[in-house]
Amino acid sequence: MVLSKTSSESDVSVHSTFASRYVRTSLPRFEMPENSIPKEAAYQIINDELMLDGNPRLNLASFVTTWMEPECDKLMMSSINKNYVDMDEYPVTTELQNRCVNMIARLFNAPLEEEEAAIGVGTVGSSEAIMLAGLAFKRNWQNKRKAEGKPYDKPNIVTGANVQVCWEKFANYFEVELKEVKLREGYYVMDPMKAVEMVDDNTICVAAILGSTLNGEFEDVKLLNDLLIQKNKQTGWDTPIHVDAASGGFIAPFIYPELEWDFRLPLVKSINVSGHKYGLVYAGIGWVIWRTKQDLPEQLIFHINYLGADQLTFTLNFSKGSSQIIAQYYQLIRLGYEGYRNVMENCRENAIVLREGLEKTGRFNIVSKDEGVPLVAFSLKDNSLHNEFEVSETLRRFGWIVPAYTMPADAQHITVLRVVIREDFSRTLAERLVFDIVKVLHELDTLPARLSAKMEENLVIENNNGKKTEIEVQREVTDFWKKFVLARKAAVC
Incomplete structure (x- = not known):
């Protein structure tokens, strides 16, 4: 049974x-x-x-790191159960965060003595970092206005219309007016002269972007600093600068070391940077660094002792994982200056390969700049038959995620495609993307003929009516590819 x-x-x-x-x-x-x-x-x-x-490594819309070494993955998994905020229980993790703050502050040329502790904190991405920096500027401005017996209820920040949405969130959540310098065709970052013109006695800071998300361009922080110094002298104000270096903060020090954008400029009081972008750590870790202790108001610092010891906290988030902080320290000591420089130079070179490939098609205008975040932003020279959104959508069939978007005011009539070059985007992938974009263009070019053929049954088109056959299209794509590869080899030699 x-x-x-x-x-x-x-x-x-x-x-x-x-x-x-x-x-x-x-x-x-x-x-x-x-x-x-x-x-x-x-x-x-x-x-x-x-x-x-989608495949994260083929998500070319994202600035966020999608690959780390297996050894770092192991460290992250071994600490995934640690709550960073419990500093008394996990003192080594707290020490590693402090080491990161000190290293990043000195990378940004903070005016510190040899063993002086820097003022900063790890955050959940640059969004929290910007919130903290903005609150510090608002509180310092309010304290000064109160002491002078002046109104302090209408603070504003001046920035460009290319600002990331987290700045709009800050302005909305914390009741600060956002005064935006409009863009124009061919100029897609904040104009420093127009920004300084918009500054008034209610301006708590001017926010400059080192690496616009729209086209990767670095704004001219040095010119902004010089113009603002002149205005401060004329008016008696002391309007400061915050640099949103979310994307560019881990790029400029290594491949543009002579560029003055950081604490070398006297009006730069705070800087944020995303460790999970070109800091080469998985999402989400950010950092905010202040120039001096005086730039972070005491009212924003809280003391707690119910986790076992007296602790200082000045973040918006309370509990958070320790993994990304440990991963950031791993990357800083594993790569050092040499490693970061090699990674950033390789990203820049791959961006050049992609840009040259797109230029050789003769179909695109390049709107990104040579100096900036390693990305390629481009638009169709002729979008009367097919637009950038159709190119973006068709590329998804090949696995590529390439965003298409319109520029902010007053350049909203410009539509752009953007490819972000990250550490794990190899030369082979750059060349393959050019190949697939050429295929997409040929496919879109022949699309109207295919549609009309489906609509008109029994229609015989003699000699294919001048249209290319699939074999001819494939042959043209292959010929283009061969010429492109040979041109790259000749340039290297």
């Missing part, structure tokens, strides 16, 4: 995951399920859905 097993036992010991009852019904979407399921089934079901996400 054979004894039958229960359904639950049978699911676990006899059936494969894909033959079990757990994959035969839809999972709840709005309420927790009543019963548990085996861990293998839960893993497989979620893993299968995640396969529909």
